[in-house]
Structures are given as structure tokens and as C-alpha cells.
Amino acid sequence: MDEQATTIPCRQPAEDLVARLLEAAAYPHPAADLQMIETHLSWVFLAGEFAYKVRKPVKLDFVDFSTLRARHTDCEEECRLNRRLAPALYLGVVPISQDPATGAIRIDGQGTPCEYAVCMRRFAQQDVLSTVAHDGRLRPSEIDALADLIADFHATAPVANPSAEDGTPSSIRRTLEDCAAGVLALSTEPHIAVATVSLLHQHADRLEEVFASRRRSRHIRECHGDLHLGNIVLIGGQPTPFDCLEFSPSLRWIDTLYDIAFLFMDLLASGLHGLAYRLINRYLERCGDYGGLAVLPFYASMRALVRARVLLERAHQLERTPDLAAKPRGEARRMLDLSRALLCRNDGCILLMHGLSGSGKSTRAAQLAEAEGMIRARSDAERQRGPHITADDRYLPRAVERTYRRLAAICKLGVRAGFPMIADATFLAEHERRRFFSLARRLGVGVALVDCVADVDTLRMRIRTRMRGGFDASEADLHVLDAQLATQQPLNVEEQAHVIPAELSQVVSYITGRQRGDFAPAGSGNQLP
Template structure:
């Protein structure tokens, strides 16, 4: 993304603007701790309790800020869009004027504007999630709050109109090829061509999935630049800012492409457990498990985009090789991550098994984070059926519908290469049989995590859960009694698939098991 040179006369006014904005007298309020932060497209002036973001008068291959009118329009669009997620941060657009006699710069002054700025509330840089991640201050509660926020935002975001090609295969291919061209031109690494080739292969294979995502209303007006450096904690609430306002094509995207940026960024930061906590919470909140089909591709695309930005930075620093080395090394890591995301295939299915209150969901959540697995919970999916009351959700037909949904979700996940956790009681032999048959059909292995507790412990846990009302499970003591009376214990052959209770890692054990043979669990060739 090489910058195009502007007419020479623009350099002098820009220098005057920068010098003036760094004077406390330019502001009508106290401007203590006056600083300037420079980005690829903007100058951000930190002045007292406020920040002022001014566009650079640049013309790039993807944006044109060379005119005053264009910069004003973009400032206004930035405020409009960012107020969706950060209304308290974005205070409005203010003019910047210059005294004709003295040349002094005034922010929000009188007279003819020479430029415009987005006025924001200033926040502490150490509260940005990237800084918290680097310092080890990012925790599970941050991921939960962030996943809920993003899922709710996506649920209400405007949907792409039928006449636009946003999210369609041709549009996705253009974005890929634009990025690939820059990476190939700037990189001397064989890894670049390898990553691009893999993405092209997956783009071809996923064309029907992209079309389906558009048909099912998942192409929406998203944030577009949702990474750790663009989210700050304000009063313990994650607050995304600095959305991608200047490009419709890069903002009207698949909601999973939006989420994939954060998922990729956490992986790139070495925070694998938090990455899977985020994506599992997002999927649980949104119900968009169909997005698993495109998640590896979109996360790999995000890694390629970041590699391009880093390579551009290294190219600009070629005159200082010692400074160019760091972004070039990081770009190589991003290209490696892009390939890893597309090549992962340790797909398998782990069935949680046990009575209500036996600790299944707690262990499933721990395994999902520790080993990078996708979990789907019957307690959550049962409630999506929207029965009038909890009792109706436990009728035989409702239970059957829930297990069928779990199976459908597991199929999407394993086809995308993910190890899946089906978190349900699996007390009925025919429900376990269903998953063994399907696993054999899909060519993946099955493990069983058998969770056991004595009846008094089960009752105590259920009572405590009902008092707090914080758990998705609606199983009460009557449900527990019914489970105890009707449960069908694991058979001898099924027990051959049980993971040892004290195992710290289950994926190696599940993956090493023999592919499930339906004959060995007494199901013959019956269909599920």
C-alpha cells in the first residue's frame, strides 16, 4: 500500500498544523501531558482529558484523504460508526482553524477550517487489550464480556442488501488477491507463496459456504478492524474503537470474518486458551456454529493481511536494516500462522457423559481452552428451541431435537478440522450410538469423558445452581431423579473409549483410539 506523493505545497501546512497542535494554547481546555501518536493514516494528539484524531492528507491505493472535504466526511463517518460500540468515547467532529495574523492553531476555534479532528475521551494506553495481553493482564472474564458484546453487536448490525456483492465468492476473492499481490511483491520468503496458495485452494473449496453465509444473513456492517489494539477496558467493560470507516468493502463482511481477527490475534499473541474461550463463548451466545466452516479460512486471511502490513512497514525501513528486521520476522510468523490455521486437522469427537451436576460442563470448558476444542452444550442449544417452559424442553421429542442439533454442529466442526466436544448427559444408549455411527461415517475417532459423583453431591450442586440462576442448565431435582431411574450405563465396548479421569490432555488419547466400529457398540448398520 505505497503512499502517492502529494503536491509539494501541502507539506508546509501539514508541518504548521503538527507544530500548532503540540502547543497547549491550541486547546480551550487544560492540555496536560500533550503527546502525539502517529499511525499509517492519522496523527492522534493526546491533550489532557481528550484526544484529537487528524487524518493525514495522503492518497493511497485504498483511500484518498488528499482533500479537506474528504477528511471531514471521513471524520463524521468515523464518529457515526464508532458510536455503535463506544458512544462514550466519541464526542464529535471539531474544526481546526488558523489565525491569519499569527499563524496560531486553534482546535474547535472560529473562522475557516484548515482541517478537522475527531474528538474523543482520552483513555489510558495500559488499558488497551494489546497492552494487557503483553503484560499478562488479560483474563477469562475479559473474553466472556467481549464475546457477548460482539455477538450482540453482530445480531443487530444491518444486513447486506441483495443488490450488493459483499461476502460473495467474487468479493472475497478480490480481497484475497489484493492482499496476496502485496505480500508476494514485498516478501522474499517461500512461506509467502505457500500461504497464498493454501488460501486460494480453500477459497475455491468454500465457494458454496460463502454463498450460504450470504443467504443466511451473516454478511453485515461489522467493525472491520477488531483486534486487541483496537479494544480498551473502560470501567471493566471491553470497548472496541477505531472501526474500519473508510472502506465499505472491508466493513460489510461476514460476522465470522469480523470475529476471526480477534481469534487470530489471540493465537498470534500465544494466548491459545483465551482464543478458544472467546470463540466458544461467541458461538454459544450467537448460535452461529455454521460459521465454523469458514473460521479457519477467515482467521488465516487475517494473518495474511497483518503480514502484508508488517512487510510494508519493513519495506519503508529498508534504509535501516536493523529496524526492518523485527517487522519482517513478525511477518514471517504471521505467514506461518496462516498456514497452520488452514492445515490443522485433529478432528475428533469427545462425548461428555454423566448425570446432571456431575461436573461435565466444568470439565468440558477446561478441555476446550486447554486443548483448543470447540464445545457445544445441550443446555444452551435446548433453550434455542424456545419452548414455553423448562419442562417442555425435556420431553422425548425435545430431547431428540437437541441431540440432532448437537450432531449437526459436530459435523460442521469436524469437517472444518476442529476437535469437538458434545456436552450433554448421553445417558441413553441410542444417543451415544448415534454419534458412534456418525463418527464412523465422517472418519473420525470418538472418546467419552465419564463424569461421576455420588447422589448427595449431585443434589447439593443442583440446589446451589438453582439458587444462583447463573448456569444454562435447567435440570432440577425431578430431572435428576428421572435420569437416575432411566440411565443406561456404558457398555463394555463403550468403556474402551473412555478417557482416564485424571488425564491432563485428552486429544492424544482420543486421536489414538481406533476409528469407532458401530458393530462393537451394538448398532449394526442402523442409521442415526
């Protein structure tokens, strides 16, 4: 679920319990700046240094909180699950009791509980990533830390039971059908809704075997389930996901790519395309799950459809005030447009980085990946994902061959999913370049090279600096550089015709355009045709 929140003034309680919890006397500690945030499932009371989340006694088609026992159980489950990623935020479940004589409400007081609350440490609303992103304060370093955190979380999350329905093609289709039904029923632009849902159905049909394969390869796990910018906060400068989807196991036991796809989609929807691709590239490099590229467009599109469903429901609730309903309805239209666009991207191509160690290939590749919305496969990372061999052995011919085969396989997966791909390696041997040129021809996509050049003194200086820092994935030292200088094979005439300037803007359009014949073949490695 994509649960949105609004701040409610203290003087406007929803019912008697809310009114009493908006009194400072209800709390066992100073309750300065007392206020409430309301969602469609909960009330969250902000009181001094703490926050208390109380379930509403509601029964909906997807959740039943109609009994005290159910609400207590859900509080316990929320704490258990959220402590996986935010242990410092979730302090525990506390009872709420009422004095039978005076009617006074007390949190964590004496007497028989009449309600329960999840107790959390209070954080500043301006530190929630949705606000940080809106204000233009979201930094690349925070995206990197978040991608690493999520990749490591997914790696250790429990795997779905093989006998369960989680992640099966039929369960994925049910989720799509449930969401689509709401969108079709509430949309005032049925032709747009029908077109979006129809496209998702087509992709779901095509991906059935991939869904089954993802399940067999243990990618269905107990995830966060609601991983968007509004559910991540900076705590001590570190991004901390909270408020995971605790009330519906079927919406939490999902493909790990469906989990990260929500955040990827949310960054795209926020206009932060560069950060969206920085996130997904960092995540994939960390976990190595490039097979997930096959389902990423579908899952991101599904997340956009879910967001549209929530916005349309909000617009429906405001239909008596058309001026207020117009905004969520317009946002829903934008999300449906994004949902279709995610499924229609088909500008697959292959860009080869070329140059000696220290020539700036990886730096430029990372810049291009963000600017152009490309997926980068990096030899320095993939080399270390092979069998357990020493750093020296990773540059032996058999290890190098294995690394390039891995890069080619990743590029093949990405291109077939519609993504433009960057193969970030030295490509100093002609036969390795030929492998990728042949792959591009078989796939029917364009191919180009970015030739990165620096003088030898600069290369040596950069390698020494990199080795002292110890933060880069590259293990190439000065001995590796010397070997490269002695064995490198220059670009042949055909390859030189595919070199494009490293500073070229709109790289993907150039490569795919040349593949279609929109551009004449390049006659020089330094000039555009």
C-alpha cells in the first residue's frame, strides 16, 4: 500500500479516544508540540520525543482491525518487522488504559488495556525523504547508502516457502487484477485506464515463466512491501526505512525486485531520473541480481498503478469538493502515464567503455548511466563475484574471460528488457570487443564505444590514489597497468567508426538513431557525423 498522511490540528479529534490522546496528561512524559497525523488505517500521536501509532477499529476488504486482539497483534507484528531496518526507531508496544472512575486515558499506565499503540522515537518530518526530495536536498551519497542497505536486507530476508502461493504467476496476476479493478472503477478517463491495464496484462502474460523462475531462484522473500520515499527518514544522516507493510503477508512476501521497484518508480515520479538510475545501478551492483531486469519495468509499472489507485480513491472521497479532488485526480493521470511509459521503453543498445585502468572509464560510465537512464555492468564488481580466488588470480586469462562472459550475459538481459546498457571494462583485447559487437548484431541493437585516454603519468597517479583510498571496487594495481600497456590492442577501423565523444549528450538517442539509420556512420573518433 502507498499510505498517504495528512496532519490534523489538535483541536479537531476524530472521536473521544483521539480527543483524550491529544491531552498532555495522557502521556507518562512531557508531551510538547502535541499533534496528530491521520492515515486511512491509523492515528499517529506526536508527543514530545515520542510518537504513538494507534490502529483505527476498521474492517476493510484488505484488513480487519475490528477487534482489540487484532489491533494488538498487528502492533506486535509492526514492531517485529520494522526492527529489521529501524531498530532504533521502534521502541515497543504499549497499552492504553482508561480509569473507570474518571475516564482518564493513560498510555503505559495501570488498569486493563482498552487499546494498544506502537511506541516510536519521534523524528522531524522535514527529514522524511519525500520532503527531502521535494526540497531538492536528496544527495547521491544518501541514495548509495539506501541501495546498499536494501540490497543487504534482501540478501538476508527469509525466503518464501516453496509450498506457499507467494510470488507465483497466479498470485501476481491476482494483485494486478485487484488493483486494476479499483482503477477502472474510479477513473474518469476510462480509455487511459483501460490502455494501461491492458498493457500490464500483456506483459504479465509474457513474463509468466520469468515469474516462476524468480520464485525457483529464491527471490521471493519477506520484504518491506511499502518502500517509497514517504516511508524512509534520515536518522543521524542515514536513510532509515520504516512503516513496512505488516498487515498483509501476501503484499510483503514478494519479489525483491518488486520491493526496490517502488522506490525506483517513486524517484522517477518525483522527477529524479538520475537518482532513480543511480539507485537501481548501485543496488544491482551490490546484489548481482541482473536477472531482475526482466521484471523491473513490469514491477515499477505495477507500483505506479498502485499509486494511481490510491490517488483515485482519495479523489473519490473528495468528489463533493471538485476543486480539492482535481489535484489527486491529475496526479493519478500522471501515474497512469508513467505506468505505460515504464512498459514502453525500448531503446536498448550497448555502450562499451574503452581504456586503460585509471583512464576514468568508471567515473564517466556512472555519469552516463544517471544522465541517460542506462544500466551499467561493471567488470570490477563482476570479477569479484566469481569463485573465491585471490586478487592476483582475478586478472589471469581464464578469470578475465569469465568476467567478460558475465558482462555479455548481463547486457543481453538488459537489452531484452528494453534498457540501454553500459559494459564498463577496459576492452583492450580485440576479441572481447568483437564479442560485444556480435552480441549487438544478434540482438539487433546499436553499439558504440567511449574511448577514455590519459597519459601514463596520470594513470599511475590515479591508481596510486585509488589504492590508498581503498574504497573503489577496482583491484588493478601498477603491475596490472604495466601488463595492459604491453598487451593492449588498438581499435581497428571498424571499431573507430563506432567511437563517440565521452562528453556527448543524448548518448542513447545517438546510438539508437544510428542503428535506425537516422545518422550517417561516424568517420572519426573525435567528431560527430
